[in-house]
Amino acid sequence: MFMPNVPVGQPVPGFSEKDLIKRSASSVPEPARRLTEVAKLIDISKCIGCKACQSACIEWNDTHPEMESFQGTYMNPHDLTPNMFTLMRFNEWTNPETDKLEWLIRKDGCMHCSDPGCLKACPAPGAIVQYSNGIVDFVHDNCIGCGYCVKGCPFNIPRISQTDHKAYKCTLCSDRVAVGQGPACAKACPTHAISFGTKDEMKAEAADRVKDLNSRGYKNAGLYDPPGVGGTHVMYVLQHADKPHIYNDLPDDPKISSLVQAWKGAGKFAGLALIGFAAVASAAHAVFAGQNKVTKHDEEEGEALTGKDA
Amino acid sequence: MSEALRDTDRLDPNRNIEHRTMVQPGDAITPGTKGTPATVKRYGPLARLNHWVVAFSLIALALSGLALYSPYLYFLTGIFGGGQTTRWLHPWIGVLLFVSFYVFFAQLWRANLFNRDDLTWAMRFKDVVAGNEERLPEMGKYNAGQKFVFWGMSALILALIGTGVLIWQEYFAVYTAIETQRWAALLHAAAAIAIILIWITHVYASIWIQGTMRAMTRGNVTAGWAYRHHRKWLKQLAGLRRKTAPQANAVEHTKAAKHLGL
Ligand code: HEM
Numbered sequence: 001m002f003m004p005n006v007p008v009g010q011p012v013p014g015f016s017e018k019d020l021i022k023r024s025a026s027s028v029p030e031p032a033r034r035l036t037e038v039a040k041l042i043d044i045s046k047c048i049g050c051k052a053c054q055s056a057c058i059e060w061n062d063t064h065p066e067m068e069s070f071q072g073t074y075m076n077p078h079d080l081t082p083n084m085f086t087l088m089r090f091n092e093w094t095n096p097e098t099d100k101l102e103w104l105i106r107k108d109g110c111m112h113c114s115d116p117g118c119l120k121a122c123p124a125p126g127a128i129v130q131y132s133n134g135i136v137d138f139v140h141d142n143c144i145g146c147g148y149c150v151k152g153c154p155f156n157i158p159r160i161s162q163t164d165h166k167a168y169k170c171t172l173c174s175d176r177v178a179v180g181q182g183p184a185c186a187k188a189c190p191t192h193a194i195s196f197g198t199k200d201e202m203k204a205e206a207a208d209r210v211k212d213l214n215s216r217g218y219k220n221a222g223l224y225d226p227p228g229v230g231g232t233h234v235m236y237v238l239q240h241a242d243k244p245h246i247y248n249d250l251p252d253d254p255k256i257s258s259l260v261q262a263w264k265g266a267g268k269f270a271g272l273a274l275i276g277f278a279a280v281a282s283a284a285h286a287v288f289a290g291q292n293k294v295t296k297h298d299e300e301e302g303e304a305l306t307g308k309d310a
Numbered sequence: 311m312s313e314a315l316r317d318t319d320r321l322d323p324n325r326n327i328e329h330r331t332m333v334q335p336g337d338a339i340t341p342g343t344k345g346t347p348a349t350v351k352r353y354g355p356l357a358r359l360n361h362w363v364v365a366f367s368l369i370a371l372a373l374s375g376l377a378l379y380s381p382y383l384y385f386l387t388g389i390f391g392g393g394q395t396t397r398w399l400h401p402w403i404g405v406l407l408f409v410s411f412y413v414f415f416a417q418l419w420r421a422n423l424f425n426r427d428d429l430t431w432a433m434r435f436k437d438v439v440a441g442n443e444e445r446l447p448e449m450g451k452y453n454a455g456q457k458f459v460f461w462g463m464s465a466l467i468l469a470l471i472g473t474g475v476l477i478w479q480e481y482f483a484v485y486t487a488i489e490t491q492r493w494a495a496l497l498h499a500a501a502a503i504a505i506i507l508i509w510i511t512h513v514y515a516s517i518w519i520q521g522t523m524r525a526m527t528r529g530n531v532t533a534g535w536a537y538r539h540h541r542k543w544l545k546q547l548a549g550l551r552r553k554t555a556p557q558a559n560a561v562e563h564t565k566a567a568k569h570l571g572l
């Protein structure tokens with residue numbers, strides 16, 4: 001997909017606070033307008049594992065991943081980190097049908113879920129926001145570093161910095177998208193394995209790619225846009241869409257864990273209600289039963305037992 | 311029990327099992343004089359200090375925890391100087407609570423063992439709530455309700471430190487799977503609610519039963535209070551005093567002597 005260069009002059013951001021549809025631990029008013037949903041499409045069948053996207057991400061976001069040692073695969077660093085928002089994960093997979101080796105390289109990173117578990121779990125008002133174009137962004141000024149988002153995310157994406165104790169992940173280059181640019185990783189990709197556009201465009205493009213892959217023998221090729229999290233704004237074209245897990249444990253059917261639902265669900269209100277009830281019941285008991293007082297008789301008996309010295 | 315204790319048993323018939331599980335080191339009667347009523351020592355200064363450390367930590371933990379528990383209570387982070395501070399401070403106060411509570415535990419557990427009277431007490435809970443203490447069995451240093459608070463807190467503090475460490479992002483998050491942490495977060499929140507409920511009961515009881523608070527402020531209670539609420543404990547102490555303090559022999563001529571069958 002063609003990516004225009006940066007326009008000259010001071011660009012006006014295309015979306016802002018006013019376009020929020022979700023805000024962690026708080027509510028937002030219904031926005032006056034709805035932006036068109038955007039999406040990044042990662043075509044795994046086209047990826048050559050060059051990691052230009054990783055480099056572009058580091059450069060654009062000005063992160064500083066540590067120099068690490070060889071882990072036995074091309075993957076580097078060893079995992080997503082607060083300084084590495086996207087990571088190429090390599091898997092050598094033998095296709096049982098053809099007995100041929102397939103090199104599955106997945107660009108891991110935030111999926112920008114429609115139903116984001118990170119946002120659901122976050123206790124800090126406004127630390128995680130979702131814009132009506134689908135981008136899920138972390139607002140570092142509001143983040144307290146508790147790591148609840150890590151527990152909420154079905155894709156194991158957020159990472160908490162040990163330096164400033166704030167959560168980091170891919171922003172979908174919200175700052176670039178706001179001024180009409182595509183994500184840095186998409187722009188850097190030499191094979192156009194990463195494209196960016198409206199979600200509908202990306203679905204159409206994926207459909208074309210799937211048709212092509214089908215015609216070349218990948219009968220299970222398909223689009224990964226998991227419905228369990230309401231669909232995502234980062235989607236994959238998979239050669240083997242019937243088994244996402246072969247792509248370095250991409251979840252087959254991701255959804256927000258039922259434990260997180262229970263933790264963040266109606267139970268919270270039940271807990272507060274119980275505390276309120278206990279307080280009210282105590283007060284009511286005090287009013288109706290009166291204090292339990294020591295009587296004159298108790299005093300006399302007590303004195304008798306303890307024996308006056310004088 | 312050690313040989314040494316058994317020796318003392320033989321020397322002092324009052325040091326029977328019931329006595330050992332009811333009367334604690336430092337508990338003693340201070341006889342009244344003309345004008346000042348008799349009092350009974352219940353907690354020494356260090357035990358009281360420790361109690362208030364536990365109490366302070368529990369309240370601070372409840373406030374800082376509830377701040378993250380519900381968006382409606384997030385404003386409570388203001389007490390601690392903001393969200394980031396609340397996040398790192400809470401687990402450290404948890405460690406303080408754990409240590410101070412278990413020092414307290416070591417001192418009190420023996421007197422909190424359940425016995426048959428506790429069952430009777432619990433079955434007549436209606437009379438407990440109504441304050442009809444004459445219909446309840448005589449109690450040792452602690453009644454069944456106090457014992458329930460004691461063991462409930464002991465268990466929940468263990469659960470809270472266990473689950474709390476698992477979700478302590480800064481130091482321990484890397485050691486456990488995310489699924490384990492999800493369990494821990496859920497159980498931590500549930501245990502927190504349970505301990506807050508117990509805490510409300512505990513505080514309320516100490517207000518409702520007039521004259522209780524001074525046990526933790528001044529360290530002693532009046533003889534009348536001890537007679538009304540913990541009569542068995544008072545009788546044990548009175549008996550002990552008679553054995554060990556010859557100058558208090560006058561006790562034999564009191565009603566107490568009849569009570570004790572002396
Ligand atoms: C005993 C040691 C304890 C430890 C190590 C501990 C640790 C933690 C940690 C690490 C968190 C996550 C937030 C943060 O990082 O600050 C947390 C949350 C919380 N803690 Fe504790 N805690 C302890 C005791 C308690 C106690 C005694 C209470 C209640 C009186 C309590 C109530 C809470 C609540 C309500 C939350 C929020 C749970 C939620 O967000 O659903 N904690 N605790």
Ligand code: SF4
Binds near residue numbers: 124142146160167
């Ligand atoms: S660490 Fe995650 S869950 Fe906690 S405040 Fe920051 S963004 Fe929210």
Ligand code: SF4
Binds near residue numbers: 158
């Ligand atoms: S992938 Fe994880 S971090 Fe990204 S939006 Fe979904 S839940 Fe949040």
Ligand code: SF4
Binds near residue numbers: 061183
């Ligand atoms: S969209 Fe931006 S932040 Fe996300 S992986 Fe690509 S370059 Fe990095």
